[in-house]
Amino acid sequence: MIRIRDLSMRLASGSRVVDVLSNVSLDVPDGQFLAVAGPSGSGKSTLLGLIAGLDQPTSGRIQVADVEITALGEDALARFRRDTVGYVFQAYHLLPTLTALENVAVPLELAGDRDAMARAAALLADVGLAERAHHYPVQLSGGEQQRVAVARAVGRRPRLLLADEPTGNLDSGTGKQIIDLLVDLNQNLASTLVLVTHDATLAAHADRVVTLRDGRIVSDEPMLRDLPR
Numbered sequence: 001m002i003r004i005r006d007l008s009m010r011l012a013s014g015s016r017v018v019d020v021l022s023n024v025s026l027d028v029p030d031g032q033f034l035a036v037a038g039p040s041g042s043g044k045s046t047l048l049g050l051i052a053g054l055d056q057p058t059s060g061r062i063q064v065a066d067v068e069i070t071a072l073g074e075d076a077l078a079r080f081r082r083d084t085v086g087y088v089f090q091a092y093h094l095l096p097t098l099t100a101l102e103n104v105a106v107p108l109e110l111a112g113d114r115d116a117m118a119r120a121a122a123l124l125a126d127v128g129l130a131e132r133a134h135h136y137p138v139q140l141s142g143g144e145q146q147r148v149a150v151a152r153a154v155g156r157r158p159r160l161l162l163a164d165e166p167t168g169n170l171d172s173g174t175g176k177q178i179i180d181l182l183v184d185l186n187q188n189l190a191s192t193l194v195l196v197t198h199d200a201t202l203a204a205h206a207d208r209v210v211t212l213r214d215g216r217i218v219s220d221e222p223m224l225r226d227l228p229r
Contacts, residue, residue, distance in 0.1 A: 001160065001192040002028035002051060007060030009046055009215075020046045021057070021215040030159075033186050033193045035206035035223075042212040044196040048164050051194065052085050053077040065159055082111060086153035086191075088163040088182075092145045094137040100124060100148045101133040108155050123151040127181060143174035147181065154185050161186065163195045167202060179205055 009021040021043045028034050036044050049055045050062060053069045062070045065084055072080060081087075094103045101120050108116035124133050127147040137145055146166060153161060163182060167175030179195075179202055186193040195206065203209045204223055211219040 001030045001065060003063040005061045007062065008058050010058045019215050024217055028192060030192055031190055032208060033206045035203035035209045036194060036196045036212065037200065037203045037209055038212035039198060043215040044212055045164050048162050048194065048196050052087055052162050053081055084159050086158035086161045088149050088153045088166045090165040090168040092149045094145055094148060096137050099134050099136055100129060103148055104152045104155060107152060111156060123155055127151045142170050143177060146170065146178050150181055154189060157189055159191055161191045161193045165196055
């Protein structure tokens, strides 16, 4: 599903250049739940953004679903993200002037889905928010907002689901609910899930954990998936 070769990312920081990622190579098969762990500043979120095609690396190649995204122009990248990737952000990124239902429906409408509102309602029901469909983000708890964000991300049944610290703004109990939801969607959609987290407990729910430090992979370990959820 994902093939990364010799990926590097350098960014200017004042008068110096920082190596955010250095020569990262990684393969992720279809359907795997991969956790990318490591301390703050290790390059986790940068790696996720590059896989999503949100940024261009300094060097290296990324192939996702047989498409070399590092060779695509902006228009092709936008189509690729629309058709292949679902992205869950730590900060939810819901549109404050739209209801939960409307937030979930937006990407479906942009894709030309004539049944966008009905599909959005079904997605909210899937994440346990049917009764909150007509509430605005400010009227929802953090956990509810993140569930809306998850419903929005999976609306078009993406082959690749990316989640960047999706529990970072939540308490531990609510965070576990979000992880359980993502795991269920990973299995039910037969999608590939890549989760960025600094929490080792959450990472342990994955099939595999890749740990970054100072922009390099320092460990790559399979995990047991028989943990209680």
